[in-house]
Amino acid sequence: MTRYAYAYLGPEGTFTQQALMQWSPSAGGRQVPCGSVDAALELLRSGEVDAAVVPIENSVEGGVSATLDALASGDPLVVVGEVLVPITFVVCARPGTRLQDVSAIGTHSHAWAQVRGWADQTLPRAVYVPTLSTASAAKDLAEHPDDLGYQAAVCAPVAAERFGLEVLAHDIGDMTSAVTRFVIVSRPDWQPSPTGKDKTTVVLYQRTDRAGGLLELLEQFAVRGINMTRLESRPTKDSMGSYCFSIDFEGHVQDERVGAALMSLHRVCADLRFLGSYPAASGADITVDPITTDEAFLEARRWLERLRALGDG
C-alpha cells in the first residue's frame, strides 16, 4: 500500500495534527511536522510530500490569512478535502508554576483571539507572546523555558500532555462551540469526483476599470443559484487599495451551474485562481433550484443546438 506523506503545521500536538488524524486515521500516512503554513506548502510544491494540512478558517476569528495568501500566490495548489475540528483550549505551564505567577502567555494568534476574554478576566496583566503554533508554545516551554518571554502556554489538552506540562485551567475558550476548518491541499494533478455535496474555492481579481465590479462578480453566483459559504477580501500586496476576493461556494467544477459561473467569471475578472472542488465536511444536502440543475443546463444547450442547426439547414 502506498503511504502518503502529509506535511502539517506542527509540532506534534497542534490542532492541525488533530485534523490530519481525523482525515487520515491510523497509520495511513507519514506525518511531516512543519514550523509554518508556508513551510508545509513549500514541501508540497517541491514534491517532498503528497499533501499538506493547514488551518484556513475558524468560527471565532475568521480566515487564516497565512493560508489564504499562500494559496493565492506561488505555484498552483488545490484543496482536495476539508475537516472541521472542535477546539478546546487549556492553559498549561511547567510543573510547580501557579496561575498567579504567570505574567506572559505564549500561543498562536488564532488561539489568543479565542481565549482573550478568559485572559482579561483571569490574568488581566498578562502579556501575550505570539508563537508559530499552540503546540510549539508548549514544546518550547517544556524544552527551553529560560529563552522564552512567557511562563504559560495556551494549547490543546493533548499538547500539554505530550510535553509533560501541568494544566492550570481547562476549557478556557471564550466560545464553547468554537470550530476550526482545515484543508487538505495537493498539487493540481488530480481532483476529487463530484459527490453532490461539494464545495469549491476560488480567488477572484476584479477589473479595476469597471464600476460595480464586485457586484458583477457576485451576480455570477446569484443568477445560477450558487450559495457562497465564505467571502473575504485580501490585499493583493501590489499597491494600496488593491484587493482580491477569496470565496468558497457550494458545488463542484463538474456541475453545470458551477462550470457556467466559472466561465462567466473568467470573462468578467482580471484574473481567477481555481483552488479546487472537494467534498464538504458537513455532508449536508445542497439545495439546487430546479432551473439550475445539470439537466436544466443540458436541456437548454440541446435547445440552443436545435436552433443553430436550423440555420445550418
Ligand SMILES: O=C(O)C(=O)Cc1ccccc1
Ligand atoms: O497552532 C495550532 O495548534 C494550529 O493548528 C493552528 C490553530 C490555532 C488555533 C486554533 C486552531 C488552529
